[in-house]
Amino acid sequence: MIAYLERFVPDSDSDSNPSEDSTSAAAAATDVALCKSVELQGTLEYHVSSANDIYSTDFGGIHKAAAPPLAVLRPASVDDIARLLRTASRSPRLTVAARGKGHSIHGQATAPRGVVVEMGAMAAVEVRDDGCADVAGGALWEDVLAACLGRGLAPRSWTDYLGLTVGGTLSNAGISGQAFRYGPQTENVTELEVVTGKGDVVLCSPSHNSDLFFAVLGGLGQFGIITRARVRLHHAPLKVRWIRLVYADFDEFVADAESLVTHPPSESLDYVEGFAFVNSDDPVNGWDSVPLGPPQRLDPTAIPSHAGPTLYCLELALHVHHPAQDGPTTDEVVTETLRGLRFIRRLRFSTEVGYEEFLLRVKRAEKAAKASGIWETPHPWLNLLVSKRDIRAFDGAVFKGILRRGVGGPMLVYPLLRSKWDGRTSAAVPESSEIFYLVALLRFTAAAVGAEEMVAQNEEILEWCRAKGVDFKVYLPHYRSEEEWRRHFGRHKWERFVERKARYDPYAVLAPGQGIFSRTH
Numbered sequence: 420m421i422a423y424l425e426r427f428v429p430d431s432d433s434d435s436n437p438s439e440d441s442t443s444a445a446a447a448a449t450d451v452a453l454c455k456s457v458e459l460q461g462t463l464e465y466h467v468s469s470a471n472d473i474y475s476t477d478f479g480g481i482h483k484a485a486a487p488p489l490a491v492l493r494p495a496s497v498d499d500i501a502r503l504l505r506t507a508s509r510s511p512r513l514t515v516a517a518r519g520k521g522h523s524i525h526g527q528a529t530a531p532r533g534v535v536v537e538m539g540a541m542a543a544v545e546v547r548d549d550g551c552a553d554v555a556g557g558a559l560w561e562d563v564l565a566a567c568l569g570r571g572l573a574p575r576s577w578t579d580y581l582g583l584t585v586g587g588t589l590s591n592a593g594i595s596g597q598a599f600r601y602g603p604q605t606e607n608v609t610e611l612e613v614v615t616g617k618g619d620v621v622l623c624s625p626s627h628n629s630d631l632f633f634a635v636l637g638g639l640g641q642f643g644i645i646t647r648a649r650v651r652l653h654h655a656p657l658k659v660r661w662i663r664l665v666y667a668d669f670d671e672f673v674a675d676a677e678s679l680v681t682h683p684p685s686e687s688l689d690y691v692e693g694f695a696f697v698n699s700d701d702p703v704n705g706w707d708s709v710p711l712g713p714p715q716r717l718d719p720t721a722i723p724s725h726a727g728p729t730l731y732c733l734e735l736a737l738h739v740h741h742p743a744q745d746g747p748t749t750d751e752v753v754t755e756t757l758r759g760l761r762f763i764r765r766l767r768f769s770t771e772v773g774y775e776e777f778l779l780r781v782k783r784a785e786k787a788a789k790a791s792g793i794w795e796t797p798h799p800w801l802n803l804l805v806s807k808r809d810i811r812a813f814d815g816a817v818f819k820g821i822l823r824r825g826v827g828g829p830m831l832v833y834p835l836l837r838s839k840w841d842g843r844t845s846a847a848v849p850e851s852s853e854i855f856y857l858v859a860l861l862r863f864t865a866a867a868v869g870a871e872e873m874v875a876q877n878e879e880i881l882e883w884c885r886a887k888g889v890d891f892k893v894y895l896p897h898y899r900s901e902e903e904w905r906r907h908f909g910r911h912k913w914e915r916f917v918e919r920k921a922r923y924d925p926y927a928v929l930a931p932g933q934g935i936f937s938r939t940h
């Protein structure tokens with residue numbers, strides 16, 4: 420189980436074999452010479468020092484790559500990336516990993532003794548006149564937001580945190596409270612520019628080079644580097660009515676959440692999320708995690724006496740546009756939407772904030788976490804997609820059992836609709852029902868010491884899911900063996916994944932940190 424917590428391997432292991440050392444030094448020298456032969460407009464930095472090597476680890480803080488990269492490319496153009504990939508394909512060893520912001524957990528953006536491409540060097544955003552924006556793969560979603568708001572527009576589907584890159588989230592899915600309505604971010608792009616593992620620059624869309632288009636969406640960086648995406652936009656609202664409703668009963672929580680994402684009046688809602696929290700005064704996981712800022716506070720006397728160790732909160736948002744001339748007011752829409760829901764009436768919280776302020780809510784949490792130091796300590800996060808069929812059993816065993824004391828951070832749980840996920844993309848989702856749940860255990864630790872225990876707890880949850888035959892997928896997956904990847908994708912999707920790999924990155928140059936394929940020649 421501790422296999423998930425890789426040992427921090429120093430650059431030069433003291434017990435390493437001297438003849439192996441000289442062989443790998445010779446190989447490195449050959450590879451560096453090869454990289455130096457690439458004609459570039461951007462810069463390639465060599466000799467990444469292991470002392471301050473940010474490229475061998477990531478936000479998770481529980482993985483350290485076996486070796487630093489040989490070089491880091493800051494591309495000035497798509498051609499730089501294409502030339503690098505063509506050259507890397509000619510070497511027997513070199514690998515290349517696009518790095519967004521390194522917000523992965525398990526070293527997915529690392530390239531030991533390979534080349535890391537700093538995607539942040541290409542971050543342009545151009546808002547077009549046709550309701551779309553052309554966005555470079557290294558742009559942060561918060562920069563996309565800023566550029567679009569200048570034109571009164573905004574992407575339709577988001578992640579909770581916007582300090583992530585466009586190429587990084589499109590390589591996974593990109594999920595937040597809008598996904599029940601618009602699908603994940605991968606469903607909200609109409610065209611991509613991709614550099615394949617062979618170094619071909621390809622423009623693709625659902626109707627043109629469609630196989631590559633769908634392959635790279637949710638493709639874990641395996642088929643190409645996304646250098647540009649055309650993102651669909653809609654009119655940005657002025658404000659957001661933001662609501663939290665507390666439940667003591669999980670069955671009532673999921674019944675209400677499911678009815679909101681599947682039936683009218685869901686049309687009036689623009690965002691549906693939810694989370695589990697601890698029924699105690701725990702400052703991080705408890706009652707205080709619910710109110711939407713002072714002076715609101717959760718009055719524990721309103722919690723029914725039959726409530727268990729875990730409570731649930733439905734989080735909703737409605738966009739507020741210019742004051743409506745005719746039609747219902749926001750208050751009327753809210754009243755209508757909440758009518759018939761079974762939340763605890765005295766535990767309803769609501770506020771109205773600017774649209775940008777709403778979307779940047781996690782950035783405020785980031786500032787606080789940086790100030791207290793917990794942004795830098797390990798984050799053994801576990802994200803799952805769990806079928807509706809099994810979510811009640813999951814609640815009983817996991818939220819009310821294994822995690823009854825919380826995870827030191829948010830425990831998100833909210834429904835998504837399978838019909839909003841195009842089966843042609845590479846993303847794997849549970850298949851047994853139309854509704855499945857995102858479960859995100861966003862663990863924060865005050866110090867590195869707690870991380871091993873948390874990793875063990877994650878493994879206990881996964882073991883429970885496997886033992887009970889739960890229909891689930893790990894979101895942002897991390898596996899070690901082909902057998903596990905095959906199980907993750909399922910036979911049909913795995914075969915397609917392997918075929919696509921052979922077509923677009925036959926030597927397995929790309930994204931070695933995902934641990935799916937090994938470099939061949």
Ligand code: FAD
Pocket residue numbers: 477478516517518519520521522523524527528529538556557577578579580583584585586587588590591592593594595639640641643644645646895930932933
């Ligand atoms: P990296 O971690 O740098 O890269 C991830 C993978 O994608 C690597 O394999 C890399 O090689 C590859 N890659 C990167 N760029 C490209 C590219 N241009 N083309 C091809 N492959 C590329 N996810 C959600 O869905 N919803 C959320 O609400 C959400 N919130 C988060 C909040 C925080 C604080 C953090 C740390 C993560 C969150 N995530 C969320 C997870 C996030 O989607 C992943 O970390 C994702 O990998 C994006 O991070 P990144 O841009 O830093 O990519």
